Amino acid sequence: MTHPINPFFANRRRRQSGSAGLAPAFPTTPKCVTIGPATLYHGDCFDVLPTLTSVDAVVTDPPYGIGFAYRSFDDAPARYHGLMTRLVPELLRVTRNGPCFLWQSPTRLSQWHRYFPKGYRVLAACKKFPPHRRRSYAWDPIVYWGVEHPLSADWLLTDFSGWEGYDPANPVPAPKSVTQVRQVCGLTGAATLCDPFMGSGTTGVAAIQSGRRFIGIEQDPVYFEYARRRIERAWFSHQASTAA
Ligand SMILES: C[S@@+](CC[C@H](N)C(=O)[O-])C[C@H]1O[C@@H](n2cnc3c(N)ncnc32)[C@H](O)[C@@H]1O
Structure with a gap:
């Protein structure tokens, strides 16, 4: 019996084999594009x-420090400590202590107390992949903190009814599910959501679909351009559906 290949893994393999020799092309001065309620910084x-x-x-999915094969970002495990010690204080400042939601890798769980503010909590975001094996359930931990906690328990187990397909053309190795990100956006009444590690723009799409403003930042030029086009499409669809 054959099962469809989960495009997540197919895409990841392609990236790993094709990423060698690519020089990062980071703009020295960030460039800014506005699309409806979204402001995107390259x-x-x-x-x-x-x-x-x-x-x-902030609703974001920063690199996990697990050696993921990004096009230009070096996700070496040794860089996780430096990233988190720099990132968390900046997130606390820009949100005035939250709310912040950060996807993380469970392999880093024993280190989180070193970086995240006292009282941070963990949300288990469950997901269901297509049946490339007999059963394909998985989960991502989302670390969150804020002055007010939107949940009454540490763990929220959500049974997603289906794994919505990722676009095989998406250049980012592990894009999040829009459904999952929309659920997380729905936990805060915030009018403006920021994703400083925008990748392919999933949080931007979720923010637009849920009627929020969005600020996205991405340094890789290919990921940025993909996110820009994807968020533009989401904005056109949103406008068409609200006008109908
Ligand atoms: C886990 S991916 C985000 C994937 C995204 N959630 C999606 O659904 O497509 C992390 C992203 O952070 C970007 N990145 C890493 N360091 C960055 C930095 N200092 N500034 C902006 N983007 C950065 C990487 O290029 C990568 O696209």
């Missing part, structure tokens, strides 16, 4: 975040 989030006075909430 640049390094550590250059852009300090220029933002404040955002209502």
Whole structure:
């Protein structure tokens, strides 16, 4: 019996074999594009975040430090500590202590207390893949904190009814599910959501679909361009559906 290949893994394999020799092309000055309620920066989030006075909430999926094969970002495990020690204070400042939601790898669980503010909590975001094996359930931990907790328990187990297909043309190795990200966006009433590690723009699409403003930052030029086109399409569809 054959099962469809999960495009997540197919895409990841392709990236791993095709990523050698690509020179990162980061803009020295971040470039900014506006699409309806979305403002997208092509640049390094550590250059852009300090220029933002404040955002209502952060919903983001930073690199996990598990050696993922990004096109230009080096996801070496040794870099996780440096990333988190720099990132968390900046997120606390820009959101004025939250709410912040960060997808993480469970392999880093024993280190989280070193980086995240006291009282941070973990949300288990369950997902269901197509049956490339007999059963394909998985989950991602989402670390979150804020002045007010949107959930009454540490763990929220969500049974997604289906794994919505990822676009095989998506150049980012592990894009999140829009359904899952929309659920997380729905946990905060924030009017403006920020994703400093935008990747292919999933949080931007979820923000637009849920009627929020969005600020996205991505440093890889190919990922940025893919996200820009995807968010533009989401904005056109949203406008068409609200006008109908
Ligand atoms: C896990 S991926 C995000 C995937 C995204 N959630 C999606 O659904 O497509 C992390 C992203 O962070 C980007 N990145 C890494 N360091 C960055 C930085 N300093 N500034 C902006 N983007 C960065 C990488 O290029 C990568 O696209």
